Amino acid sequence: MSDSSAFSVQTKRVVMAHVSLCRGCCCGQVERGRPDVPVDWMKGEWKMRGLKKSIQLTISGCLGPCDVANVVSISSAEGTEWLGRLHHHADYAALLEWATDSRDAGRVLLLPRRLQALRFDPFRMQATLPVASTAEIAPSAVAS
Numbered sequence: 642m643s644d645s646s647a648f649s650v651q652t653k654r655v656v657m658a659h660v661s662l663c664r665g666c667c668c669g670q671v672e673r674g675r676p677d678v679p680v681d682w683m684k685g686e687w688k689m690r691g692l693k694k695s696i697q698l699t700i701s702g703c704l705g706p707c708d709v710a711n712v713v714s715i716s717s718a719e720g721t722e723w724l725g726r727l728h729h730h731a732d733y734a735a736l737l738e739w740a741t742d743s744r745d746a747g748r749v750l751l752l753p754r755r756l757q758a759l760r761f762d763p764f765r766m767q768a769t770l771p772v773a774s775t776a777e778i779a780p781s782a783v784a785s
């Protein structure tokens with residue numbers, strides 16, 4: 642994605658990916674009826690499996706797209722993947738297995754199908770949701 646010689650600042654802490662689990666104003670706020678984010682479990686597993694030097698895990702504040710909470714972003718040299726609606730512990734378990742497998746493979750692997758189904762793009766409108774122009778709206782719908 643980028644030529645590191647183009648940057649004047651270099652870090653010694655190079656990782657293959659950076660996972661941000663959102664636990665902001667909406668994600669993981671169970672007292673507000675939102676699904677849990679298993680922060681302690683994830684941090685414990687990450688540490689026990691020794692993933693930190695290969696794949697950074699950050700528990701973040703609001704990442705922005707609260708309407709699809711719980712949100713996770715995964716950044717790597719390939720770009721950034723955004724996942725939303727992680728509502729089940731199995732979603733986080735799949736993320737953990739993906740991170741472990743990627744570390745073991747020495748490269749960022751494709752996300753498993755379970756997580757691919759949760760991908761979204763926060764920078765573009767969904768092509769599957771066409772926006773009707775005013776000329777396409779039935780007059781009866783506008784009249785009321």
Ligand code: FES
Nearest residue numbers: 663665666667668
């Ligand atoms: S609180 Fe997670 S996206 Fe806003």
